[in-house]
Amino acid sequence: MARILVADDDAHIRQLVVLYMKKEGYEVRDVANGEEALVVMDKDHMDLAVIDIMMPEMDGWELCKEIRSRGDMPILMITAKGEAEDRVKGFQLGTDDYVVKPFDPTELVLRVKALLKRYRVATSQQVVFGDTIIDGERNEIRVKGEVIQLPLKEFELLFKLGGYPGQIFTRAQLIEQIWGLDYEGYDRTVDVHIKRLRQRLEGRTEDIWISTVRGLGYRLEAKGE
Template sequence: MNTNILVVDDDIHIRKLIRLYLENSQFTVTEACDGREALKLLAEKQIDLAIVDVMMPHVDGIELTEDIKSFMSIPILMVTAKGESKDKVKGFTAGTDDYLVKPFDPVELVLRVKALLKRYNVSSEKRVKLGSVVIDVEGLLVHSNNHTLYLKKKECELLFVLAGSPGKIYTRTQLIEKIWGYDYEGDERTVDVHIKRLREQLSLFPELTITTVRGLGYRLEELSS
């Protein structure tokens, strides 16, 4: 099955350059000149990843990213002329998975696209089952025979990663890279905040325990019932 990449940029020359390199790497490319057209295409076509420019008319890249992430789970690579940290933070807060500043090396862009697709494909299996507990990352829920718990997106993704390898220790850096993207410039303590909230909510499922490994990170332990 072909991988279809949506390229959203109001600069036709940038779109053509990205298309050239992506098609040379055997990707299918769909183009949109602004966020409004992109949303229309997303409703009509199967899109596997979006490359989104920030500065666009009608619907800008930040708003478009928020819109996409609100109704579908595809990786987004944000491309922008702005390189300041505050703009990167805006992008990651909106939900982008990676960030590239213009002028960029098209070869690097292709490599980042492949890395994002690989990261998402690793979790293309959308459910993890531990004993009687199922973690459904697409439905953003955890359920067992007795309880159903709905989680926020990042909380569910974090639990999904930990549950994918019970007993494995993940450092904060590894969790940031897997869930927020390796260019994330926020505080690593955001992981601690999400872990704290998860622990409180997982009281419904005593067989799942997230433990802190001092000086290393976190792991999920599956306790026998």
């Protein structure tokens, strides 16, 4: 299930948002400012950020810029300000959606769901890109009906990347989420598995490919995205 990051210095707002997000089955981390939000993002992969503009330490504008510099994660801003210039600035910095306090929590949930769908964050066991299906139930990939069998770890890597197209994953994040926190093996394991994945997919699908983001990690690209 999707992981939601909530950053707001108002404890009551955080509690309200967390309550409604958890009712939908989402995993939620809540923090009081932008700096704490970045600490969470450094430790855990998050799928969507709900952030307030006016926060101490690091405000929503700076946090939005930091998030955008790290990848293509959906961002929804919550603020007490409703002026048009604030909305414009938010969108220029990369905000995907914008709600003004006081807000209807049910509407917020619907907006979060819409953003997750737009970004194609995986909430099921199948991820589809054109004629390519990554099937988490069968641990296989199918291209126009042809089955491509992958070793388990390679498949888990592809399914993880495919669930968040365009999102950058660091090597450390992939090691933690695929091999586990107690993994003590070869530190270039991710690179080796990515290389093998590319070789297996080359010439068999044009719908997806894995890109290297120099100095950061890897992300899955999809045709037409």
